Amino acid sequence: MTGGATAIPEVQALLRVLAAGRDVAEMGTAFGETAATIAETARSIVTVERDPERVAVARERLAGLGNVEPLEGDVYEQLRGRGPFGLVFVDGGLRPVDQSRWEAILALVEPGGLIVKDDMSPGRPVEGDDVREFLHRDPRLAAAEILATHDMAVIVAVRR
Numbered sequence: 779m780t781g782g783a784t785a786i787p788e789v790q791a792l793l794r795v796l797a798a799g800r801d802v803a804e805m806g807t808a809f810g811e812t813a814a815t816i817a818e819t820a821r822s823i824v825t826v827e828r829d830p831e832r833v834a835v836a837r838e839r840l841a842g843l844g845n846v847e848p849l850e851g852d853v854y855e856q857l858r859g860r861g862p863f864g865l866v867f868v869d870g871g872l873r874p875v876d877q878s879r880w881e882a883i884l885a886l887v888e889p890g891g892l893i894v895k896d897d898m899s900p901g902r903p904v905e906g907d908d909v910r911e912f913l914h915r916d917p918r919l920a921a922a923e924i925l926a927t928h929d930m931a932v933i934v935a936v937r938r
């Protein structure tokens with residue numbers, strides 16, 4: 779994270795690759811920096827932010843990008859019934875983690891679609907880590923942990 783709000787460049791670069799040609803949902807727009815990066819390759823991106831001041835900054839940054847739809851409000855309310863998406867970037871609104879949130883996220887993802895969760899400490903055990911337990915053990919997913927930097931990992935899961 780940079781300034782506590784934006785994915786680091788290594789994660790943005792990974793997302794730009796994984797998003798290519800896909801319809802993407804981003805949970806947590808913040809200031810729209812990563813949405814702008816994803817928009818370079820994605821077919822479309824819907825991005826949701828609940829903080830009105832951040833939404834205003836993001837809308838200014840993303841204005842003119844025809845494949846970006848910035849939405850204001852709670853991500854679960856705004857994305858309910860939308861999709862399916864080829865990639866969901868889980869970067870806000872996950873905590874407190876519970877099964878109903880995972881189910882809502884899974885419902886957004888098409889078969890063969892990806893869930894990307896960044897900001898993970900590398901190499902930690904799955905057991906006892908609520909995010910890893912879901913992404914690595916849910917039988918509807920297959921997941922891999924990828925090092926973005928020496929001290930930051932990303933988990934990428936595909937919906938079977």
Ligand SMILES: C[S@@+](CC[C@H](N)C(=O)[O-])C[C@H]1O[C@@H](n2cnc3c(N)ncnc32)[C@H](O)[C@@H]1O
Binds near residue numbers: 804832
């Ligand atoms: C880590 S930041 C997002 C960074 C952004 N994805 C980027 O890389 O540029 C997380 C954001 O999620 C927002 N957020 C948290 N819970 C949310 C919710 N339930 N609905 C919408 N936004 C939420 C926060 O206000 C915060 O701006």
